[in-house]
Amino acid sequence: MNAIVTDKTIATADAEGNTERDFLLRVDNVSLSFGGVKAITDISFDIQKGEIRAIIGPNGAGKTSMLNVINGFYHPQEGTISWRGKVRRKMKPYEAASQGIARTFQNVALFKGMTTLDNIMSGRSLKMHRNFFWQLLWRGPAEQEEIEHRRKVENIIDFLEIQAIRKTPVGRLPYGLQKRVELGRALAMEPELLLLDEPMAGMNLEEKEDMSRFILDVNHEFGTTIALIEHDMGVVMDLSDRVVVLDYGKKIADGTPEEVQASQAVIDAYLGVSH
Amino acid sequence: MFYREAGQFKTSYKSDQALMPILQDRMGLAAILMIAFVLIPAFANDFFLTSIMIPFLVFSLAAIGLNVLTGYCGQLSLGTGAFMGVGAYAAYKLTTIFPDANVILMVLVSGVFSAAIGAVFGLPSLRIKGLYLAVTTLAAQFFLEWCFIRIPWLYNYNASGAIEIPRREVFGVIVTGAEATPIARYFVVLGITVLIAFLMANVLRGRIGRSWMMIRDMDIAAELMGIRPLQTKLLAFAVSSFICGVAGAMMVFFWLNAAEPSSYSIRLSFQILFMVILGGLGSLSGAFMGAAFIWILPVILKFVPGILGFDIAAETVEHATFMIIGALIIFFLIVEPHGFARLWQIAKQKLRVWPFPY
């Protein structure tokens, strides 16, 4: 039963010609395992330029592992990843970052000892080039570079409305603001593909609305492609252009929110089905 | 009340990013530099310079060095003593090979050698983290100490196995050797320490300092943001060892006049580590405060019984000092695990709102 529905979903996607449009990133037949544990089995999907792509699924479905594969933190045993039409070789996370992939984390991974400003400035690291000896001197080029990037960072701070906490160590901020700073840090990298791992976990309704607005604005204003993992179905269905559903490391559905919602396999995975 | 930034508006990012954006801080620093460069040389006696100020500055510099690695980059090191030793032996060999060169320059160049060796021992840091890394730095400590003993070339085949610093002049002033005046030594040590502290303050607030802190706070996230972990850590090891090497060279050239391998033992590593922890990890001013505490306290303790009129054997005093220092370390860790630097921040906060509680 499941298999049939899955095939049909992909078939419809194909029929609409989605796969022919130009994609930013494509994952083909990727499998990942840790020792004997299979985290991801034979998953393929693509992310198109400029879209908001959601990855959903029950806990332990392999969503975060998928993101880790995309930004080079885990290396899949099988399958390929294509970035802008070219098959990507096995790479280190910092190489993925320099190609324009930024992300936020499920459990906030801010630099706790630094202020909000420094955290967001740290996102500019790849764009700053003055070497050690200029840094020693500070006066002159290093300072100019710092100011130039500070200006960009201040734009992000304005955009996210976090001016008031600019100089606060992030460890002292409430959770919702920390998530926002983390988004700011990822935006400072001016990424082409932004991966958001549960950007709204643990937030109240108001904070979720703010965050949704920021995500949409980033997508519209900067044209950033976004892939997000989220458990709040309302948010997912409203925000995303297309959704891929994972369960036990396998893809069970892929398509527009409406298609996915109608899929029997997805309903079974979320509600459980008697075997 | 007196310490307020109210009314000091910043109109550019430049002024907001200054090292000390607040006027009172700048005045405080100016006062300290004034005391260090003018008042102390004018009024201090030789004992104060030789036994307190010079070692204090040398240790402060070493603590800054270790702070770069442990406090800013988060890599725990127990090999500081050995890296200081590398600087000392390198400077000694350099001044033997080039007797006419400027000895201050040689001391600074010696840091390059310790930086190289520090970077080599930093290589395992890519794979090894935390306490495990502490053990690899212990390997550096014991291996290098062994080299200082077993490679006679390093100490010019002296029968004593120690290095003795020859007399050297810089611009006609004797700065090393037994005849050098404490005041000349003091100025050299002060100059180098202030210079390096200032340069490090610059590096630490810029891109490189941030990349170190990123590795310290969350290495995985840092890597996913484009920081190359190996290069960043190795740079921290190299910079840290450079500073420690210069401090180690200054220690023997401008303070002790002679040194044995045991001068750079694991005890020294621990001493510097204490200064960093008590002063505050990740704080330059903390390095100075920690060094002052760990160095000056035992000196004071040594004289307390005499002043109080007790006649106690020197050995007993030494044992008691060990005990007291151990107890005080635990005490301060309990009171404020973030060190004197944090205590000072809290004090400043209180000062800001004084005479009101909030």
Added chain:
Amino acid sequence: MLYDIFIDPFVQMYQMPDFFLQVLWEGFVAGILYALIALGFVLIFKASGVFNFAQGIMVVFAGLTLVGLNENGVPAYLALILTIGVMGVLAYGVERVVMRPLVNQPDIILLMATIGLTYFLIGFGEFVFGGEPKQMITEQLGLPTGSTAFEFGDRGLVILQHIDIAAAVIAILMVAALAIFFNKTRIGRALRAVADDHQAALSVGISLNQIWAIVWFAAGLVALATGIMWGARSDVSFALEIVAFKALPVLILGGFTSIPGAIVGGLIIGFGEKIGELYWGGLVGGGIESWLAYIIALIFLLFRPQGLFGERIIERI
């Protein structure tokens, strides 16, 4: 040169098997002692996540207290009991004064606190009993002295010190006792619970303070046994401190939380060090014992960062 490094040592081993066996035995005994120190580390690390730098000093401190009491006219067995008492008081004191106020602090702060404790114990021990090296009261405690020589026909002989044999036996008994204690008793189960998760253990009604005091006391007893054995082989003095650092590479090899790991690691380091020193040390001027253990551990770490018995680390975010 290559001959000296790769062939000559093995030729020597073959030609003088008695000497080789003697070296192995020395390595074995040293390994047992390293393992005992490492065992003390493991006990405390398992139960509290604290890397107890003071373990090596506790060994010396225990030995010093025992000998010091005896020197001041306390009979040997009474001194032994009193020393056990002192270690108990120390354990309680450490828990009350150091551990309890520092709970939940970062690892490095706790590490520093134990280094502070190290300084305190060195100062205290020397303050009370004086700084000069002392002789261990081996005979008064009824431990065997003397030695036995085993002959192999005409190929030489191997000499085994009785005290070393006793050390090995006591070490094995102690490990067995600890294993039973950990796996079969109620407190042992509580200890393992605390090791896994402090908060969860608290929430099911285990008293962290009590557990920590017990663990420090157990580590103190291990330290006392080690101190006696070690003191019998050399002097009792704080110079042993350096030797105590050797427990660190042992821990690296064995993993910080594994008791069998501590034993195996200790033996590897013991054998490796003695064999390395006696067969290869001469090539570079000797004394390589001071760092060989660390280099062995370092090389080992590069290939297996989690230690011999540790689980493979999968980094997660």
